[in-house]
Amino acid sequence: MDFTNELPIYLQIINMIKVDIVSGKIVKGEKLPSTRELAIELKVNPNTIQRVYKELETEEICFTKRGMGTYVTEEDLTIAQLKESLAQEKIEQFVAGMEQLNYTIGDIIAKLHAYGEGKR
Amino acid sequence: MDFTNELPIYLQIINMIKVDIVSGKIVKGEKLPSTRELAIELKVNPNTIQRVYKELETEEICFTKRGMGTYVTEEDLTIAQLKESLAQEKIEQFVAGMEQLNYTIGDIIAKLHAYGEGKR
Amino acid sequence: MDFTNELPIYLQIINMIKVDIVSGKIVKGEKLPSTRELAIELKVNPNTIQRVYKELETEEICFTKRGMGTYVTEEDLTIAQLKESLAQEKIEQFVAGMEQLNYTIGDIIAKLHAYGEGKR
Amino acid sequence: MDFTNELPIYLQIINMIKVDIVSGKIVKGEKLPSTRELAIELKVNPNTIQRVYKELETEEICFTKRGMGTYVTEEDLTIAQLKESLAQEKIEQFVAGMEQLNYTIGDIIAKLHAYGEGKR
DNA sequence: GTGGTCTAGACCACT
DNA sequence: GTGGTCTAGACCACC
Numbered sequence: 001m002d003f004t005n006e007l008p009i010y011l012q013i014i015n016m017i018k019v020d021i022v023s024g025k026i027v028k029g030e031k032l033p034s035t036r037e038l039a040i041e042l043k044v045n046p047n048t049i050q051r052v053y054k055e056l057e058t059e060e061i062c063f064t065k066r067g068m069g070t071y072v073t074e075e076d077l078t079i080a081q082l083k084e085s086l087a088q089e090k091i092e093q094f095v096a097g098m099e100q101l102n103y104t105i106g107d108i109i110a111k112l113h114a115y116g117e118g119k120r
Numbered sequence: 121m122d123f124t125n126e127l128p129i130y131l132q133i134i135n136m137i138k139v140d141i142v143s144g145k146i147v148k149g150e151k152l153p154s155t156r157e158l159a160i161e162l163k164v165n166p167n168t169i170q171r172v173y174k175e176l177e178t179e180e181i182c183f184t185k186r187g188m189g190t191y192v193t194e195e196d197l198t199i200a201q202l203k204e205s206l207a208q209e210k211i212e213q214f215v216a217g218m219e220q221l222n223y224t225i226g227d228i229i230a231k232l233h234a235y236g237e238g239k240r
Numbered sequence: 241m242d243f244t245n246e247l248p249i250y251l252q253i254i255n256m257i258k259v260d261i262v263s264g265k266i267v268k269g270e271k272l273p274s275t276r277e278l279a280i281e282l283k284v285n286p287n288t289i290q291r292v293y294k295e296l297e298t299e300e301i302c303f304t305k306r307g308m309g310t311y312v313t314e315e316d317l318t319i320a321q322l323k324e325s326l327a328q329e330k331i332e333q334f335v336a337g338m339e340q341l342n343y344t345i346g347d348i349i350a351k352l353h354a355y356g357e358g359k360r
Numbered sequence: 361m362d363f364t365n366e367l368p369i370y371l372q373i374i375n376m377i378k379v380d381i382v383s384g385k386i387v388k389g390e391k392l393p394s395t396r397e398l399a400i401e402l403k404v405n406p407n408t409i410q411r412v413y414k415e416l417e418t419e420e421i422c423f424t425k426r427g428m429g430t431y432v433t434e435e436d437l438t439i440a441q442l443k444e445s446l447a448q449e450k451i452e453q454f455v456a457g458m459e460q461l462n463y464t465i466g467d468i469i470a471k472l473h474a475y476g477e478g479k480r
Numbered sequence: 481g482t483g484g485t486c487t488a489g490a491c492c493a494c495t
Numbered sequence: 496g497t498g499g500t501c502t503a504g505a506c507c508a509c510c
Contacts, residue, residue, distance in 0.1 A: 008486090009485080019220055019221065022221050023220055034496080035498065036497090036498095044486080044487090045486060045488070048486065050498075050499075051485095051486095054499085058298070065494095065495090066494050066495075066497075066499085067493075067494040067495040067497045068494090070498075086221055087221055087223060090214060090218060091231060091235055094210060095235065097210050098210060101142045101143055101206055101210075102142065105232065105236040105239070106236070109232050109236070112225065112228060112229050112232065115212075115215065116225040116229070259460055259461065263461060263462055274481080274483080276481095276482085284502090285503070286502095286504095287504095291500095294483095294484085305509095305510090306483065306484085306508075306509050307483070307509040307510035308481095308483085308510065309482060309483075310482090323461055327463060330458060331475055332475075334454040335472075338447060338450060340379055340383055341379065341383060341446055341450075342382065343447060345475070345476035346476075349469055349472050349473065351451060352455075352465065355452075355465070356465040356466075356469070
C-alpha cells in the first residue's frame, strides 16, 4: 500500500475502507484496527487515521465505543446506500470520460455488452 | 491545466491530445502547436513536449514535416483505432472498479440503462 | 474569551460562531477571520481553527475559496435552519431540566408569561 | 456520575441534591447518606461532602442532628422556595440564550407551545 | 496572503 | 489498551 500524491492520504484510506466494506471484505459490526495499529501498518501518522475514522463516523459508516475501538455500522441500509453512491460516482466519471470520446450512452451499453461476451 | 503527480507529465499530455483528436477538438491533418509554443502554454519543459510528439509519431497518430511542424494523421482508420483503444481502456478500468464493489457485468449494464433514462 | 474544560475547545468555537451567525453579528457571505488570525486572537493552535472551519463547511454553514478565505454561506435557508436547530436544542435541554423539577410544560409556559410580565 | 471541570465539584453535588429534593426523589425529613458513604459513592474527598452539607445547612435546606446524621428540612415552604429559585435560574439562563439567538419572549412562548403539542 | 494536509508527540477519559 | 483533543511546526497549492 502506497499513496499517490493526487488525493489526500486520508481520503485514499477512507475510500479503501469503504470499498472493503461494500465488497464484504469487512463485514457489518466488525471491529476496525485501532488507530495506532492501522497507522503503523500503512506507515502514516496516527492522527491521519484518527481523521479517517472520525469522517467515517460522521458519515455514519462506522461508530465508536470509547475505549473499545471503532466498528463498522450494523445498518445494512447504510452499507447499501454507500455501495450505491460509490457505484454512482464511478458511473458518472466513466460516462463523462466516454462522452468526451464522442460515445453516446447507447454506444457505451453496446460496448459493454460486447465486453461481457468477450470475457465469457 | 495542472498535473497530478501520479502519472508522468508527458503521459498526461499525450492522453490529453489523444482525447482531443478522438473527440474532434483537433481534426485529422490539423497542425499541432510547435513544441516551444505548447511548452510555454502548459508551463512545461520543451523536451517534455518533444517526447510527447515523438511518442505520438511512433504510434502513428501524428507525423512530422521537417521545418513545417507536427500534424495529426490523415488516416481515419488510425483515429478510429485510437478511439477504440482509449474506450477499451476506460471500460476495463470501470468494470474492474465496479466488480470490486461486487457488481456483475449484468448489474453494470442495468445501472447504465437506468442512468441513461435518468438523464433523459 | 477563555475555555472551560467541559467541552472540546473546537466545539465551543463552533458554537460561538454559529450564535454569531444566527444573531446577525456575522452576516451571510461575510468573510471569517483567517485561521491564523483567529488562532492568535483566541490563543489557540491554528489546527484547532482549521478543524472548526472544516466542520462548519461540512455542515454547509460556511464555504471556502482556496487562497481567499472562509466565508459564511449565502443561503438564508441554511441559516434559518441553523437558528431553528440551535433553538430546538436549547428548548429540549430547558424543558428536560424543568421536568426534572416536576414542572409540566403548562407550568413552564405559565412561568415564562410571568417572567415576561416581570421584565416589562 | 462524573464531574465536568467547569464548576467546583462541591457546587455540582449541591445542585444534584437540590434537584433530588425538589423532584421528590429525596423527601422532606429524609436522612441523607453519611459524609463518608456519599464520599465513597461519588469517589470524592469526604471534606468535599462536609462542605456540601454545611452549605445546604446554611441555606436551611438541611439540618444536622449531632451523632444522628444530616436530614432534609421538614419545612414545605423552604422546599417550595428552593424549587422556585432553581426554576427561576434555569428560566433566566434559557431566556438569555434564546434572546442571544434573537428570539423575543413572545417567540419563546410560542415555540414552547408548539413543542408541547409535538410531544403530545 | 489563504486554506489543506501531514507529522510528531503530548495529555486526557474511558474500559 | 482504546479513541479524542490539542499543540507545534512543516510543506503544499492557490491567489
